[in-house]
Amino acid sequence: MTSTSHEAAGTAGEVIELLEVLWEHGRDAVSTSPVSASQLRVLYCLDRDEGMNLRTLGELLGSAPSSVSRLCDRLQALGFLERLPSPVSRRELELHLTRQGKKYLSDLRLRREEALTATLAAMPPQDRAVLGEGLKAFRDAAEDTTPTRRLNALEEVDRSA
Numbered sequence: 001m002t003s004t005s006h007e008a009a010g011t012a013g014e015v016i017e018l019l020e021v022l023w024e025h026g027r028d029a030v031s032t033s034p035v036s037a038s039q040l041r042v043l044y045c046l047d048r049d050e051g052m053n054l055r056t057l058g059e060l061l062g063s064a065p066s067s068v069s070r071l072c073d074r075l076q077a078l079g080f081l082e083r084l085p086s087p088v089s090r091r092e093l094e095l096h097l098t099r100q101g102k103k104y105l106s107d108l109r110l111r112r113e114e115a116l117t118a119t120l121a122a123m124p125p126q127d128r129a130v131l132g133e134g135l136k137a138f139r140d141a142a143e144d145t146t147p148t149r150r151l152n153a154l155e156e157v158d159r160s161a
Contacts, residue, residue: 012138022115035078035104038063042071043080043097043105051094053086080104 035043038061045060046052052060058068072095075081080101086092097105120128 019116022112022119035075035080039071039075039080040108042068042075043101046081046095046097047102047105050096053092053094057095075101 041061042057045057049056054065054068054072057072058065061068063071072081072083076083078100079098082096082098083093084096086094120131123131
């Protein structure tokens with residue numbers, strides 16, 4: 001890794017720490033029944049890939065099936081998640097966000113976006129444009145290395161075999 005990459009990684013780390021603070025401010029303003037960070041990861045996974053089963057969710061999260069099941073139990077108790085029979089296997093259940101779960105994520109994202117918008121508005125327009133391009137490139141590179149992308153690629157191989 002070049003020194004430029006090290007510098008960029010250091011700066012990205014600092015930005016992530018700032019974003020975590022902004023994220024928590026946005027999260028605090030959304031709901032009287034907040035979810036844990038682990039539960040929020042479950043909501044994000046289901047929002048991106050609705051209808052997965054517990055095994056797939058566990059693989060994405062890198063968590064044991066019993067832990068994933070407990071996370072889902074808590075989210076179901078909050079009314080954010082529902083388990084429905086799979087149309088392809090009677091033995092499996094699919095995980096789906098409820099309307100309330102989707103609203104929670106929508107409200108959370110809105111609050112976080114408001115916090116980010118205020119910060120971005122303080123930047124000169126040229127710097128905002130450069131940041132936007134850099135973040136798009138970062139997102140594209142990260143998507144190629146995320147567990148979701150690798151898991152989807154493995155599932156494609158399994159289906160073609």
